[in-house]
Amino acid sequence: MWHQIALALPQLLRGLRTTLEISALVLVAGSLVGFVVGLLLLYGGLVVRLAARAYVDTVRGIPVLVLIFVCYFALPAFGLRLSAWQAGVTALTVFAAAHIAEIVRGGIDSIPRAQSDAAKAVGLTFWQRLRLVILPQATRRMLPPWVNAAVEIVKGSSLLSLLGIVDLLLAMQNVVGYTFIVLPFYFLTAVLYFVVNFTVSRTAATLERRFAYLKY
Amino acid sequence: MGAYHFNWFLAWQNFPRFYWGLALGLELAALCLFIGSLIGIGGAFARSFGPPWLRVGITSYVEFIRNVPLLLLVYFAFYGLPKAGITVFNNVWSFIVALSVYSGAYLTEVFRAGVNSVPVGYLEAGKAVGLTPWQRVRFVTLPVTFRIILPSLSNTFISLFKDTSLASALAVPELTYAAEWLNVNTFRTIEAWTFASVMYLLAGYGIALALRRIERRYAVIR
Numbered sequence: 202m203w204h205q206i207a208l209a210l211p212q213l214l215r216g217l218r219t220t221l222e223i224s225a226l227v228l229v230a231g232s233l234v235g236f237v238v239g240l241l242l243l244y245g246g247l248v249v250r251l252a253a254r255a256y257v258d259t260v261r262g263i264p265v266l267v268l269i270f271v272c273y274f275a276l277p278a279f280g281l282r283l284s285a286w287q288a289g290v291t292a293l294t295v296f297a298a299a300h301i302a303e304i305v306r307g308g309i310d311s312i313p314r315a316q317s318d319a320a321k322a323v324g325l326t327f328w329q330r331l332r333l334v335i336l337p338q339a340t341r342r343m344l345p346p347w348v349n350a351a352v353e354i355v356k357g358s359s360l361l362s363l364l365g366i367v368d369l370l371l372a373m374q375n376v377v378g379y380t381f382i383v384l385p386f387y388f389l390t391a392v393l394y395f396v397v398n399f400t401v402s403r404t405a406a407t408l409e410r411r412f413a414y415l416k417y
Numbered sequence: 418m419g420a421y422h423f424n425w426f427l428a429w430q431n432f433p434r435f436y437w438g439l440a441l442g443l444e445l446a447a448l449c450l451f452i453g454s455l456i457g458i459g460g461a462f463a464r465s466f467g468p469p470w471l472r473v474g475i476t477s478y479v480e481f482i483r484n485v486p487l488l489l490l491v492y493f494a495f496y497g498l499p500k501a502g503i504t505v506f507n508n509v510w511s512f513i514v515a516l517s518v519y520s521g522a523y524l525t526e527v528f529r530a531g532v533n534s535v536p537v538g539y540l541e542a543g544k545a546v547g548l549t550p551w552q553r554v555r556f557v558t559l560p561v562t563f564r565i566i567l568p569s570l571s572n573t574f575i576s577l578f579k580d581t582s583l584a585s586a587l588a589v590p591e592l593t594y595a596a597e598w599l600n601v602n603t604f605r606t607i608e609a610w611t612f613a614s615v616m617y618l619l620a621g622y623g624i625a626l627a628l629r630r631i632e633r634r635y636a637v638i639r
Contacts, residue, residue, distance in 0.1 A: 267582055267614055271610045275610045
């Protein structure tokens with residue numbers, strides 16, 4: 202049995218690599234889109250604000266799995282040809298962006314109005330206010346929940362196994378399927394997920410403590 | 418854009434499937450919230466007042482479960498547990514076990530925060546009027562905790578409701594599975610997924626509204 206586990210280990214690790222690659226890509230893309238949408242939620246005109254709000258609330262009101270199936274089944278029906286990988290990454294990015302937009306909005310919202318007013322009084326333009334006064338403070342507020350969003354993304358990536366993308370979870374199922382060794386592989390896979398996510402969430406906790414002095 | 422002929426009537430014919438799927442999802446979420454709360458209350462008290470070995474055990478459980486994907490737990494409950502000699506589950510009960518254990522970890526933290534935020538004066542007042550420790554837990558700590566964490570419980574319920582979509586991976590006939598069924602059997606892809614998405618949104622919105630009203634009623638006066 203140990204021999205079989207040793208033989209199957211590379212396959213699991215390849216799955217883990219896919220999981221990490223997809224998660225990293227989604228985190229970067231989702232953060233970029235989410236940051237922009239978050240700013241639109243706060244500073245957009247009425248129509249833009251409403252559109253951004255509708256996007257965020259719609260995506261957050263639908264299970265990630267449904268979002269994934271929509272991208273996988275429904276977008277091609279509209280004539281958009283996507284591979285499983287593209288559909289999955291798109292869905293997770295749409296999901297992550299909506300959550301990160303809320304984090305960005307909350308982070309900026311938590312900075313007292315007086316800061317922005319003071320910056321205005323000194324004669325800073327809107328972008329200067331944002332860049333030099335608001336964002337440096339808001340970023341510290343956003344970091345802990347943003348890192349927690351990363352954990353959610355890694356966990357969410359496991360759903361892509363249902364589209365046949367060989368991430369860690371599907372790699373595990375494949376290995377279990379031909380070795381008939383069940384519990385050890387489940388345990389090993391859970392430990393791999395745990396090690397990745399726990400490292401990330403420890404980072405979040407540390408950041409939270411580091412920036413605790415900012416809670417006024 | 419490909420030409421797509423909408424056939425809402427066909428989707429509408431399958432409305433019962435979606436409706437009962439939604440109902441099943443809500444039932445599963447409610448049941449798992451209940452079992453998860455029991456785990457959470459036990460976990461919170463054990464983690465706050467238990468012997469050291471138990472504290473370590475509960476902390477490990479919480480941290481471990483919160484950092485693994487739910488789908489892995491669902492598969493484990495359905496495919497893994499029978500291998501460990503536990504074979505009483507069908508797909509629905511496997512899912513309930515998995516989601517309850519999953520939510521129990523989150524709810525342990527929720528209840529712990531709630532129990533710790535009960536003002537100490539309340540307990541002292543309870544002592545002063547001669548309540549036993551057990552009575553203080555029953556008549557002071559738990560009711561006040563519930564009021565404090567009610568918003569968290571509402572959010573947990575909505576999250577759990579969305580999580581029940583994973584039951585479709587075990588062919589549990591809930592809302593996501595209904596959409597998959599329609600998609601596979603009629604190729605009414607857009608209708609199927611629009612239908613399911615709208616139902617999730619409306620249900621989530623309705624639950625949120627109802628829960629806000631309950632929260633307002635039982636809000637703690639600070």
